[in-house]
Amino acid sequence: MRSFECNIITIFPEMFSSPFKEGIIKRAIEKGIVEIHICDLRDFTHDKHRITDDYPYGGGAGMIMIPGPLKEAIEKINEKTQSKVILMTPQGERLTQSKVRDLSLLERVTIICGRYEGVDERIRLYFVDEEISIGDYILSGGEIPAMVLVDAMVRLIPGVLGDEDSVKEDSFSSDLLEYPQYTRPEIFHGYRVPEVLLSGNHEKIRKWRRMESLKRTLERRPDLLEKAKLSHDDRIILEEIKRTKT
Numbered sequence: 001m002r003s004f005e006c007n008i009i010t011i012f013p014e015m016f017s018s019p020f021k022e023g024i025i026k027r028a029i030e031k032g033i034v035e036i037h038i039c040d041l042r043d044f045t046h047d048k049h050r051i052t053d054d055y056p057y058g059g060g061a062g063m064i065m066i067p068g069p070l071k072e073a074i075e076k077i078n079e080k081t082q083s084k085v086i087l088m089t090p091q092g093e094r095l096t097q098s099k100v101r102d103l104s105l106l107e108r109v110t111i112i113c114g115r116y117e118g119v120d121e122r123i124r125l126y127f128v129d130e131e132i133s134i135g136d137y138i139l140s141g142g143e144i145p146a147m148v149l150v151d152a153m154v155r156l157i158p159g160v161l162g163d164e165d166s167v168k169e170d171s172f173s174s175d176l177l178e179y180p181q182y183t184r185p186e187i188f189h190g191y192r193v194p195e196v197l198l199s200g201n202h203e204k205i206r207k208w209r210r211m212e213s214l215k216r217t218l219e220r221r222p223d224l225l226e227k228a229k230l231s232h233d234d235r236i237i238l239e240e241i242k243r244t245k246t
């Protein structure tokens, strides 16, 4: 079985005390498929006050994370085997499911959580392999972005989810949004589950789901359709959906 090791460099290690102790990530750790090590950046400082930030050269608001402790932390983690070093930053490549898939194929990653106004540029230039953003907005630190990335990666590691098929059907995994899902009861407040889902006809159900998936993507995220891998049948269905809409 493949294993996945994730190291997280942070000045707030306590923030990680609960998110990885529930649900799928907790089980993945217990099964020994995933290891998550939280590295307290302050352990790599050498002054009495364990300082990790300083004023920006050239002036301006806010503080910058000093490079020394970050470099030492990365080197310690990479002492025996190299890991891919990822900096969480709003200036990075915007995270997508396909990027998550690529990163989840690695064996070891190290994630740097920025704070204040971010890290000294020399860390970004000379010690970081990838820069990832979780979206076009600014958070106060890289810890929550790191949790987002770890959660998304871990569920793709083989053996983590009980049912591998559920990953394949997820929104974005085939560049489409997922079809609508229903569970019991069959009639809820007078609203019925679509008849086809109760039919037991797997081929009919598959077709219905594919059509709903295409419909939903066309309505909500037409940008995804431009790069989606669509079959000949998909294109015919799409044309049909567009025709009936107008």
Ligand code: SAH
Residues within 6 Å of the ligand: 087, 088, 089, 090, 091, 112, 113, 114, 115, 116, 117, 118, 119, 132, 133, 134, 135, 136, 137, 138, 139, 140, 141, 142, 143, 145
């Ligand atoms: N002044 C910086 C933003 C600093 S926000 C700039 O304009 O680029 C502080 C830290 O929070 C960042 O170093 C980063 O690690 C994290 N962060 C904030 N928003 C983020 C986002 N959208 N994606 C990933 N990391 C983010």
